[in-house]
Amino acid sequence: CGEDCTEETVHFDDKAFCCLGCKSAYQILEESDLCGYYDLDANPGINLKNTKHRARFDYLEDEEVITRISDFHDTTRISLTLNIPNIHCTSCVWLLENLQKLDSGVLQSGVNFLKKELSLLIDTDKTSLRDVVEQLVTIGYEPEIRLEKLDSKTEKSHQNRSLWLKMGVAGFAFGNIMLFSFPDYLDTTGSGLGGNFHIFFGALNIILALPVL
Incomplete structure (x- = not known):
């Protein structure tokens, strides 16, 4: 993520990480053969030190909530657009448009860089909206979901x-x-x-x- 490893440095795979969050993100990308993400920009990652507990995404299992935030929703597929404030470079676009390599349940993913929006088509037989959002948080791209908006x-x-x-x-x-x-x-x-x-x-x-x- 480009942050200095001034606190407790985490070492993994002969690399230094500023926190466990960044290390976990690296592991996910490495397992999916997506480490080319780090070659597209000098500091492409997002600092994950302050990532909050995932329990706050429990509401994404509620059918009423899913219907409200989806552009289209049936028994097997969900189509929706998420606002991702952390989109800031070509590396972000490249990674987010390759989400299907991280989760086979993501059928399509596209980025509108100017609006900082991510369009998704999800196969709910293979994954869930909550799982996809938690995956985004893990790699540093937490979506902004405001039900009042x-x-x-x-x-x-x-x-x-x-x-x-x-x-x-x-x-x-x-x-x-x-x-x-x-x-x-x-x-x-x-x-x-x-x-x-x-x-x-x-x-x-x-x-x-x-x-x-």
């Missing part, structure tokens, strides 16, 4: 849908009012539609305007 996005989505519905109704009413008014606009002789028709179409225009109000 998801609630805010859902509420905003409902508001946008309501606005589009109102605009659709207004457009429908406007178009029909214009259509019913054409005879009056095109009447150049002054003959008009006749009293009854004029009143009828005028009443229709008023009725169509009511939903807009």
Whole structure:
């Protein structure tokens, strides 16, 4: 990770690590033949000294939570996008796009570097969302999952849908009012539609305007 090994240095495989977290990350990458990650940048790793206990990811086994954070979810697959604040270089992109080598249950992984987002397709017969997230934490890429933010996005989505519905109704009413008014606009002789028709179409225009109000 580039940190100085000033405290208790951990030695493994003739290499020095600043903490057990970095050593564990190295072991995982080495076992999956992904140590090329360390060759792509001078200090590609993330410091793992302050990685918190994994029990805090228990909520990722809740079906309701999985449904809320997923873009798509059925009995065997989960598609979702995670925000990964620690994405900072080409090494990060390379490693995250090779997650299937760390976990065979990851079918696809793609990185949007500018947005710091990781898109995943997971086979739940081979792994779980919790296992994938814990794996990400182990290698130093903890996702930012905020359920309150998801609630805010859902509420905003409902508001946008309501606005589009109102605009659709207004457009429908406007178009029909214009259509019913054409005879009056095109009447150049002054003959008009006749009293009854004029009143009828005028009443229709008023009725169509009511939903807009």
